[in-house]
Amino acid sequence: MCRIGAIKSKVPFHPSRALRLMLPQQEGHDNSGFAMVMQDLDGVFAGYKEQPLLSLACTQNGLKLVKDFMDASGFMPVKEYIPRVNRVAGLDIKAMPHYVFRAYDYPEYFRDRSRPEKEELLLDTRLELRRLLSENDSGYVFSFWPDVLTLKEIGDPKDIAVYFRLWDDNGALMAKNIVTQCRQNTNYDIVRYAAHPFFLQGYTLCANGENTFYTRNKEFQLSLHRGYTGFESDSQNFLYTLHYVLHELKWPISYYKHVITPLPFEEIQQRSDRRELDLIRQSLGHLEINGPNTIIAMLPDSRIMTCCDSKKLRPVVIGGDETTMAIASEVCGLQAILPHRDESRDIYPGEREVVVITPELEVERWKQ
Amino acid sequence: MEAVKTQDVTANDLSWQIQYQHDRCTLCGRCLAACSFRAIEAVMEKRLVGLPTENQPAYRIMPAIRQKNSLTEACVGCGMCEKVCPNQAIRPVKNPYSRQNLLARAGGSPIKRGGRDNLHQDRTLDKIVVGRISQMTDPSLDAERHTFDILAPFGRILPPHELPFKNDGHSLQAEGQTPPVNWIYPVIFGDMSIGALSARAWEALALAVAYLNEKHHMPVRMSSGEGGMPQKLLGSEQLKYMILQIASGHFGWNRIIQAIPRMKADPAGILIKIGQGAKPGDGGLLPAAKVAEHIQAIRGVPKADLLSPPNHQGLYSIEESVQKMFLSMNAAFKFRVPVAIKCAASATSVSVYNNLLRDPYRICGGFLLDGIHGGTGAANEVSMDHTGHPVISKTRECYLAAVKQGRQGQIPLWAGGGLGLTGNAAADAFKMICLGANGVFISRILIQLMGCIGNEQGRCNACNTGKCPTGICTQDPRLVKRLDVDRAAANIVDYMLALDYELRKLMAPIGNSSLPVGRSDALISLDKDVADKLAIQYAC
Ligand code: SF4
Ligand code: SF4
Numbered sequence: 001m002c003r004i005g006a007i008k009s010k011v012p013f014h015p016s017r018a019l020r021l022m023l024p025q026q027e028g029h030d031n032s033g034f035a036m037v038m039q040d041l042d043g044v045f046a047g048y049k050e051q052p053l054l055s056l057a058c059t060q061n062g063l064k065l066v067k068d069f070m071d072a073s074g075f076m077p078v079k080e081y082i083p084r085v086n087r088v089a090g091l092d093i094k095a096m097p098h099y100v101f102r103a104y105d106y107p108e109y110f111r112d113r114s115r116p117e118k119e120e121l122l123l124d125t126r127l128e129l130r131r132l133l134s135e136n137d138s139g140y141v142f143s144f145w146p147d148v149l150t151l152k153e154i155g156d157p158k159d160i161a162v163y164f165r166l167w168d169d170n171g172a173l174m175a176k177n178i179v180t181q182c183r184q185n186t187n188y189d190i191v192r193y194a195a196h197p198f199f200l201q202g203y204t205l206c207a208n209g210e211n212t213f214y215t216r217n218k219e220f221q222l223s224l225h226r227g228y229t230g231f232e233s234d235s236q237n238f239l240y241t242l243h244y245v246l247h248e249l250k251w252p253i254s255y256y257k258h259v260i261t262p263l264p265f266e267e268i269q270q271r272s273d274r275r276e277l278d279l280i281r282q283s284l285g286h287l288e289i290n291g292p293n294t295i296i297a298m299l300p301d302s303r304i305m306t307c308c309d310s311k312k313l314r315p316v317v318i319g320g321d322e323t324t325m326a327i328a329s330e331v332c333g334l335q336a337i338l339p340h341r342d343e344s345r346d347i348y349p350g351e352r353e354v355v356v357i358t359p360e361l362e363v364e365r366w367k368q
Numbered sequence: 369m370e371a372v373k374t375q376d377v378t379a380n381d382l383s384w385q386i387q388y389q390h391d392r393c394t395l396c397g398r399c400l401a402a403c404s405f406r407a408i409e410a411v412m413e414k415r416l417v418g419l420p421t422e423n424q425p426a427y428r429i430m431p432a433i434r435q436k437n438s439l440t441e442a443c444v445g446c447g448m449c450e451k452v453c454p455n456q457a458i459r460p461v462k463n464p465y466s467r468q469n470l471l472a473r474a475g476g477s478p479i480k481r482g483g484r485d486n487l488h489q490d491r492t493l494d495k496i497v498v499g500r501i502s503q504m505t506d507p508s509l510d511a512e513r514h515t516f517d518i519l520a521p522f523g524r525i526l527p528p529h530e531l532p533f534k535n536d537g538h539s540l541q542a543e544g545q546t547p548p549v550n551w552i553y554p555v556i557f558g559d560m561s562i563g564a565l566s567a568r569a570w571e572a573l574a575l576a577v578a579y580l581n582e583k584h585h586m587p588v589r590m591s592s593g594e595g596g597m598p599q600k601l602l603g604s605e606q607l608k609y610m611i612l613q614i615a616s617g618h619f620g621w622n623r624i625i626q627a628i629p630r631m632k633a634d635p636a637g638i639l640i641k642i643g644q645g646a647k648p649g650d651g652g653l654l655p656a657a658k659v660a661e662h663i664q665a666i667r668g669v670p671k672a673d674l675l676s677p678p679n680h681q682g683l684y685s686i687e688e689s690v691q692k693m694f695l696s697m698n699a700a701f702k703f704r705v706p707v708a709i710k711c712a713a714s715a716t717s718v719s720v721y722n723n724l725l726r727d728p729y730r731i732c733g734g735f736l737l738d739g740i741h742g743g744t745g746a747a748n749e750v751s752m753d754h755t756g757h758p759v760i761s762k763t764r765e766c767y768l769a770a771v772k773q774g775r776q777g778q779i780p781l782w783a784g785g786g787l788g789l790t791g792n793a794a795a796d797a798f799k800m801i802c803l804g805a806n807g808v809f810i811s812r813i814l815i816q817l818m819g820c821i822g823n824e825q826g827r828c829n830a831c832n833t834g835k836c837p838t839g840i841c842t843q844d845p846r847l848v849k850r851l852d853v854d855r856a857a858a859n860i861v862d863y864m865l866a867l868d869y870e871l872r873k874l875m876a877p878i879g880n881s882s883l884p885v886g887r888s889d890a891l892i893s894l895d896k897d898v899a900d901k902l903a904i905q906y907a908c
Contacts, residue, residue: 213884214889215889219776223771251535251540252535254538273539276540276541276542279526279546280531282526282549285521285777286777286885290879290881
């Protein structure tokens, strides 16, 4: 079972903190990788919050393909961060030749466009880059979005940290939010894209467990939105549903849980909002998950959310202090980064509960 | 010397032969009374009883029971004689050397019968296995203790972006009207009319449905079949368990419409029957012999052959059907009752389904596909054996066609026709649901539960004759009395409880607490061609 986690802080912190959250939980993963999405960046990208940031792992050829494509599309690079990797012998890591984190200015003709139009452009650009790179077997593009940086690597998380010097807090990579996972790869045919967290148009999500309704989720999502591609993991479904409910249907966040884990018919009948819940269950039945899962998600406004499947088969705990809140599969993860928090205030959400941490670090909880 | 009459029919030409042991027979005559087909008769036989002596002949004239050498009064193997015989002196035996198929047609008219086809024994569903079992990482559930959520929609489902929600930023409020949808048990009792069934058999079904709903909280619904239903039921609360059928003959419909103002409850749905699996492309026929008084009353017709035409007259396209028929049915119940359609599975099913899916009025609330194995009423044998389409691949194709357009579930798919053929309707239903059906409908297995002894090997299948030996599909009051209504209903209730348990027993191992509609990944096939066709995993 994968372990997952997220940290949200009022002060920017370094990714080493995410590693320290994850490593004590190691028993659950098999060291086949580490991945994180950072949002609300500080450090080298602090001054480029409006510019879309491309996160890329690729070959030499991939570099050129991306450069040509971005040039042709009119995107102008404004800031770049190339990690100075530490090539120690014997590291368990299947690194790509190049890692690029590059902020761009929008093409000239796009600068005055509306936010929704820009969101569509960024998505199309990433999808096109993804197509281009996989056609040529030249790399992976993980995200292309303002103020978001994604790193995904295959290998032992500790070695990955050494390789990318993630223990050295040199102030270059900093963020106020990180969602992260150490992976467990059950299929052993390792697909780099399959590593959580997944990202789409400002929505970040990782999940642990299995989605027994994967096939029917996928079959439904395929036609809902062009961005719902890949399906390398059971958990991508959760991201796409989150995006669909919040971004496409523009429903309040409280309905996400009603879609993925609808209430039993009998309970719906006893509710005053039975008509709405019934319609949702009718219409979105194919997005139900019905498998053991815990979900941690980050929204474009940097709220962080967690909820579980309706059978509550996967653990999750939330805790923190005035400046930092964290979510982890296991309490030992919280212990590692927040040993002084008031443990009695830790939250273990129930099967019908949703917990949201706001940008002000307020904790909202409600029952579905 | 007597000429040999080579062309005469003998008992050895018939499909069933009567084995009679005169030494066990006490001549009580019960078999004669029981045989509704008059296939046996009492005769005097001259029998040798030893060697002749001077004052005593060697033979004696003795009464005996003998099979008639007659095609019109041929034994159907129903075994009623055997059942009533106190001494096991008589029983029918299937005759492997039968020429009945030839001889019967030589009479100049096609063979008609009820029951199922006799040819297609090789079932695709039996080549599919539930192969994806939850272990460890996604634990299987406890079928005994876990609560399962087993309901299927009957009615038109709106796509998410068309739900009439007002969003105030915190919550959604549904505004205006949406198409009616009833959540029902995923097994519908298929349409068998009063007329095709005896009033008692129909009553047993209705009783079972009410019992399942009211005592066991299983919202099973039953289709009336064509021909209306008793006025009393139309005006009762129990109408909510009924799906009213309208077919091309429109029998009984007039009286249903007239009863609307008196209805205490809305029916669960309206089902427009276009075709049925046993005799696709064929209409219905209720022979005059079966048009008893109560049927005349319900349908408002005189005693005559009642023919439903093979098509709904005056409707020439899918679009027209949708607009005229569906709209009027919807309007009749003020858009509160879902209207669905039932078609025989056929090469064109997917086109029809696609067309309905795209109907901008969104008024077709269900697509019931009836496969080649279906059938209860009278049909031409040639239709039953040689026309139609297996329901499995058609259901799957319809589902995948909807998937392609992102419209799955919008017109719930219901599949029937041979489900439960081997006695296990739960396994069949489960597999169909995994392949994309929202639910299934069963009929034949219900009459088997009531006591019908017909089968696929040509036993009985005399539903068209009006002589049903079990009283299920005859209107002959003497025969109808044979059916014990309460026992018939109890059998059905018990079976449904077992089926419900078995459904859980299948859902639990794949870790699903709600219906696994479209969970094709749960299935594997041991047959490569089946796996390819249904787009499921092949395993060996
Ligand atoms: S088996 Fe049925 S049809 Fe045949 S003789 Fe006996 S009662 Fe009559
Ligand atoms: S027992 Fe009745 S219902 Fe069954 S096959 Fe014979 S005639 Fe038909």
